[in-house]
Amino acid sequence: xxxxxxxxxxxxxxxxxxxxxxxxxxxxxxxxxxxxxxxxxxxxxxxxxxxxxxxxxxxxxxxxxxxxxxxxxxxxxxxxxxxxxxxxxxxxxxxxxxxxxxxxxxxxxxxxxxxxxxxxxxxxxxxxxxxxxxxxxxxxxxxxxxxxxxxxxxxxxxxxxxxxxxxxxxxxxxxxxxxxxxxxxxxxxxxxxxxxxxxxxx
Numbered sequence: 001x002x003x004x005x006x007x008x009x010x011x012x013x014x015x016x017x018x019x020x021x022x023x024x025x026x027x028x029x030x031x032x033x034x035x036x037x038x039x040x041x042x043x044x045x046x047x048x049x050x051x052x053x054x055x056x057x058x059x060x061x062x063x064x065x066x067x068x069x070x071x072x073x074x075x076x077x078x079x080x081x082x083x084x085x086x087x088x089x090x091x092x093x094x095x096x097x098x099x100x101x102x103x104x105x106x107x108x109x110x111x112x113x114x115x116x117x118x119x120x121x122x123x124x125x126x127x128x129x130x131x132x133x134x135x136x137x138x139x140x141x142x143x144x145x146x147x148x149x150x151x152x153x154x155x156x157x158x159x160x161x162x163x164x165x166x167x168x169x170x171x172x173x174x175x176x177x178x179x180x181x182x183x184x185x186x187x188x189x190x191x192x193x194x195x196x197x198x199x200x201x202x
Contacts, residue, residue, distance in 0.1 A: 124181025
C-alpha cells in the first residue's frame with residue numbers, strides 16, 4: 001500500500017487489490033479513529049479525511065501498519081434482499097455469451113451473495129462483488145443513453161442496480177421496484193460499503 005497526500009486534510013491510500021482496500025476500510029472503521037471524518041472507498045483506493053488539526057491521518061497510518069489486512073473484513077450485519085423481475089433487455093445476450101439458458105443465468109445470479117465494495121457513478125449506485133465467474137462479461141460496446149431506474153445489471157466483475165434513470169453500458173438482467181436512493185430519508189442510500197446484498201426472483 002502507498003499513501004499519497006490529497007489536499008490539506010486527506011490522504012489517498014493506493015491498494016494492491018479490491019480485497020486489500022476492503023480490509024483497510026474495515027480496519028479503520030472498526031478502530032473508530034478519533035478525528036477521521038470520512039472514509040471514501042474506491043476499486044483500489046481509500047480516501048481518508050481528517051478533521052483539521054486532529055493529526056488523525058498519523059493514527060490511521062499506525063492502525064493500518066499494525067492491522068492484519070490479509071484477513072477478510074468482518075461481516076456487517078445489515079443485509080438487503082431485492083426482489084427482481086428478470087426481464088432485462090440483455091438477459092438473452094448474457095445467457096448466450098455465457099453458454100447458458102436464461103433460467104440458469106437467473107439461478108446463478110440469485111444464488112450468489114454480494115457485498116457492496118464501494119459506491120460511485122451516481123448517488124446510491126453500489127459496485128457489488130460476488131458475481132459468479134460464469135456471469136462476468138464486459139460492458140456493452142455501445143452504452144445506452146438512458147437506463148431505467150431499478151435496472152439490475154452486470155459488468156466485468158461487478159453487479160449493480162441503477163438508482164435513477166441515467167446513461168449506462170452495463171448488461172441489464174432485470175429490474176427491481178426497490179428505492180435505492182432517497183435524499184429525504186434518514187439513510188438516503190440503501191447500498192453502503194460492506195452491506196450484504198441478495199437478489200430474489202419474483
